[in-house]
Amino acid sequence: MNSEKSQTPINNPKSVVRLPIIIGITLAAGVLLGSTFFSGGKKLSDVAKGFNKFREVLSLVENNYVDSVNTEELVDYSISKMLEKLDPHTAYFNAEEATAARSQLESGFDGIGVEFNIYNDTVYVVTPLSGGPSETAGIQSGDRIISVNKENLSGPGVTNAQVYKLLRGKRGTKVDLAIERVGLKEKMNFAVVRDRIPTFSVDASYMVDQEIGYIKVSRFSESTFEEFKSALKTLKTQGLKNLILDLRGNPGGYMERATSMADEFIAGDKLLVYTEGKDSRFDRKTRSHVDGLFEQGPLIVLVDEGSASASEILAGALQDHDRALVVGRRSYGKGLVQMPIKLNDGSELRLTISRYYTPSGRSIQKPYELGKGDDYSQDLSHRYESGELFNVDSIKFDKSKVYKTDGGRIVYGGGGITPDIFVPKDTVMNSKYLFELYSKNIIREYALRYANNNQKKLEKQTFDEFVKTFDVSDAMIADMVKDASKSGIKPNPTELNLSKPIITSQTKAIIGRYVWGRKQKSGLNNEVFQVLNPTDNVFQQAVQMFNQAAQLEKGKFSSLNIPRKAD
Template identity: 40%
Template sequence: MKSKEKYLPLLLFSCVALGIVIGGMLNFPERSLSKANARKAKIDKLIDFIDDEYVDHVNSDSIVDLTVNSILANLDPHSVYIPPSEQSSEVELMRGDFVGIGVNFYMYKDTVTVVRPLENGPAEKAGILAGDRILYADKSKLFGRKLPTDSLFNKLKGEEGSTVLLTVYRKNTGKKLKIPVVRDVVPIESVDTYLKLNKNTGYIKINRFAENTYTEFREGLEQLKRQGINTLVIDLRDNGGGYLEKAVEIADELLKDQELIVFTKNKKGTIKKTFATAEGIFETGRVFVLIDENSASASEILAGAIQDNDRGTIVGRRSFGKGLVQREMDFDDGSAVRLTTSRYYTPSGRSIQKPYTKGNSEAYIHDFEKRFESGELYAKDKIKVADSLKFKTKKGRIVYGGGGIVPDIFVPLEVKKGEENVGYVLNSGLVGHFVFEQLDQNRKAYEGLDLKSFLSQLYSDKTIVAKFQKYLAESGLEISVANNETLVKKYVSAEFARQLFGEDQYYQILLKDDAILKAILK
C-alpha cells in the first residue's frame, strides 16, 4: 500500500479495464481452409515457428496470452481475457461462495494475520481470533516467504469437510497454538447489509451483482417489509456491476406488470426485451437508488429501469457509463473470455455507454480524470450531456444517453475540492490496516465493550486523526487529511466498529450524516 498519491485514482478505477481472447485455434490442411480458419492457422503456425526455430527458449503460453491481448486491445474496453491463475477466484466471487476456513486476513510484517474470522465460519467455530498470526497450514510455512495472495489462498482452501491444522501465534497471550479447522462452504455476500434508517425507511447496500444477489436482496427486502417500511433506499455506490439477470430480477420486485426493464441488441440487430412480471413485492412504496461515478453496468441497468419508468428517484453523481453486455466463455486450460456480445438500452431507448476509441483503452480508463477537471463531481451543471441524445421517461421527463445515468438529485463529493485523494484513501484498505494495528497494540482494552461504550471512548480520543495522518506518512503517502478531519474520523470509527462488532455496525456509523442519505431523508 505504499503507492504514491498520484497513483491512487488509477488503482481504484483500474478495475473497470478489461480485455478479451479469441476462440480455439484449429490446424487444417491449407487447401481446405476458409478465410477465417486461415487467419487462425497463421497464428498457430507463427507460434510453432517460435517453438521450433527461435534462437532462445520462449514460454509459448505467455506468447499466446500476449498475442490474444494485442488482438483484443483493438476491441472495446470491456471484453476481457482472464488467465487461469485468476479465473478460479473470479468464478468464486461471482458464484458467491468458496470452500475454505473463513477469515479476513492480510500480510502484516510478512505474516498472515487474521483481521477478523467470518461470523459462524469454520475458523471462528474452531477458535481462531482476530489478531492471530497463522504460521503454518499443515506443514506449509506461511510467514517470511512473501507468498503471493493466490498461493496463500490455495494453502487455506481445499475440499469441503477436509481438515487443515493451523499453527497460530496468539499475540495477547504470547502462545503458539495448534488448531484444526474443518473447511466448509464460506459465503461471499454481495448484499453488505440491510437495515432501517428510520421508522419508515429501509436501506439495502449491494456491492456487486453475483449469482446469489437477488436471493440476498429479496431476503433483506422481506425482512424490512415485515418491519413496516414504506420507503426503500438501494445503495449502488461503488458497485461495478455483474450479472445483468440479477439486476433485472431486482427491478422486477419494484416495477409493475409489463413495465419494460431493459432491452439488448446484438450485431445481427436481434432485439431482446425484458419486462417486469406481476410478482413484485415492493411495487408501490417510494424508491431511491444511490449511484456514483463507480456505479457501472448492472447497477446502471437497475438505475435506468427505475428512472425511465418514473418508479423512483436517482440520487448521487453521474454513473460510470457502461452499456455493453459480456458473455463469459471458458477454455480447456482454465482461462476464460468475457466477450462483448450486445449493447443494452434502458426502457426509454437510451444507451448510456460512454464514448471509447477502439485500441485506446488507456484514455477510456482515465476518463474519470476529466470529471475532476470539469468540476462535475462538485456541481451538477458541470455535467456534459449530449443534447442530441435526449430521451423521455414514461411521464415525459427528459433524460440523456451517451455517458452514464445522470441523477435526479445531485450530491457532490464529501471531500473538499482538490483533495479527492483523501476520499480514495478512506475507501482503500489503508483504513482497515491502520485500525487493525491500533487494535493489535492492546486488544484487551476493548474486551467487554458494547458499541455505544466503544464509540464514546473512541470519540474522546483527540489524537486518532493525527495517528492516522502519521500512518499515511509512514506508508509513503504525502496526503494531508487536516481539512477533512470529520470525514476521516467517521471512516476510522466505522472500521473500528466493523473489526470489533461486524458489518451492520460498520454501516450504522458510516451512514450517519452521509451526504447522499441526508439529501433523501430531509
C-alpha cells in the same frame, strides 16, 4: 470483500471499512450459454487463414528461437494483445484469473473461513467467520498466520493472491496452519478442514428512522436477489414506507438479478431492459411480470461513477419509468454485454456480443474507440479533472441523444445514468496524511486492536448506546499518531486536524462492526453504515429528498427541481 476475506488499505474515505473487496469485473449479460456461438458469421476460410498463420509463427518460435520460451505464456499474451483491438470490455482470463473472477459472483467458495489483513508483510486474522471451520478450530482475531502447509506466509512480498491460493481449496481437504498469538511465546499449530463459505452482496439493511429504510447492494451475484428480497421483507415488518437503495460503487454482475430487483419496484407489464447485437440470437427483452414487494412508496436510488453495468440497468429502468428519484453522480457508463465462454484449458473469453438499452431506448455505454482502451480507462480521471464530480454544470449532455421517461421527463443517452439530483464528491477533509494512514492500514489496525483490548467493556452496552455515546478520544488519536510514526509516517498536526472527522468516524465504525457485527451470519455490516452514513453527504442529501420522491411517484413532475442541460 472477497474471502478468504482480505482486508486491504482503501483510498476512498467512505469505503475504507466496507468489508467486501470486489474484483472490478462485471458480467453485464449474466450467464448466456453459447453452444452454437461459432456457427455462421464470417466465412470460416478467413478465420482459418489467420489461425494457420498464427500456428505457423508459434511453431517456428517454439522450435527455432535461440532461447527457451514458455509457449503457453506467449499464447496468453497474443490473445490479450489481439483483444485490445476490440472494445474495452472484451477480455481474456487465464485459468487462474477466470476462477478468481467467477468466484466473485458465486454464492460462496470453499475455504477455511477467515477475514484477513496484510500489514507490515504479516497476515493477520481480522476475524474467523461465524460458524466457519476456522472458528470451530479455535482461530482467534489478531492471530498471525506464519505458514500454510509449511509454506512461509510472512515477510516481504506476501500478496492477497498468495493467501487466497493457500487458504482456498476443495471442501473436506485439510489445511495446516502455524499461528503466532499475542501473549504466547510458542507457535501454535492448527489443522483446519475446508468447508463451504457463503459470500454476501447485500452489505447493509436497516431502518434509518421509523419510516425510512436503507439497503446497500455491493454487486449482483448469484445470491443477490434472494438476499435483497429477504432484507426488503424484514424492513417492511419494521415499518418501511420510504426506501434508499444504495448502488454506489457497485460494478455490476448478473443482469437477471438486476432486472428481478427492478421487477419488485415496477408494477404491471413494462419493459425493463433490452439488448441488441450483430447476431439476432443475442437480442432479448426483459419485462416486469410479478407482484413486487415495493411497487408503491417513495424510492431513492444512489449512484456514482463506480456504479456500472447491472447497476445501470436497474437505475435506468427505475428512472425511465419515473419510479425512483436517482441521486448522486453520473454512473460509469458500461452498456456492453459480455458472454463468458469457457475454453478447454479452464481459461475464459468474455466476448462482447450486444449492447443493452434502457426502456426509453437509451444506450448507457460511454463513447470509446476500438483499440484505445488506455484512453477509455482514463475516463474517470478526466471527469475529476474537468470538475464533473464536483459541479453539476460540468456534466456534458449529448443533445443528439435525448429521450423521455414515461412521464415525459428528459433523459440523455451516451454515457451512464445521470442522476435527477446531483450531489458533489466530498473531498474537503482529504489530506496527504490521511492517505498515508490508509497506505499503512493504520486506522484499521488501531481500531481492531482497541476493540480487542476493550471488547468486554464495550459489550456491556448495546450497539445503539454505543452509536449515541461513544466518542473516539484525543488520547486514542494520539495513540494512532504514534502507530503512524512507528511506521514511518511523519506527524502533520494541520492535516490531521483537517481529516480528523474521517479518522474518528472510520475508527468508530470498525470498532462497532468488530464488537457487535462480526457474529452475524447474514453478511450484513449494518454497524459500519449506521456510523458512517450520517457523515456521508450523498446519504444526507437523500434523506431530505423523500418529498420529491413522493411527488415523482405521483407523476407531479412540475414540482420537481431536476436540472437538465444539453450541449
